[in-house]
Amino acid sequence: LKVLKLEPQAVPKDSKAAASSNLSMNQTLEGHNGSVVCVTWNAAYRKLTTSDENGLIIVWMLYKGVWFEEMINNRNKSVVRAMRWTAHGQ
Numbered sequence: 001l002k003v004l005k006l007e008p009q010a011v012p013k014d015s016k017a018a019a020s021s022n023l024s025m026n027q028t029l030e031g032h033n034g035s036v037v038c039v040t041w042n043a044a045y046r047k048l049t050t051s052d053e054n055g056l057i058i059v060w061m062l063y064k065g066v067w068f069e070e071m072i073n074n075r076n077k078s079v080v081r082a083m084r085w086t087a088h089g090q
Helices: none
Strands: 002-008 021-028 036-042 047-052 056-063 066-074
Touching: none
Parallel strands: none
Antiparallel strands: 002 021, 036 047, 047 056, 056 066
């Protein structure tokens, strides 16, 4: 799974140019052996949750600019195809 972060560049108000962005992060998250079928972003806690075709769920946390596995849940053959964080980030 590849994680990219784009930082928007400021465009002067009198400019007719389209806003552009700079790539500020490019990291491959390794942990899934199967194809990733679901990715959910937790804005409140800045975490990423992924699930693959084999039932593996990983919660990723960003620490000092690098993504780490915070929690792994292997559901074996029970595949999670949709996930959602609550409004409070839980």
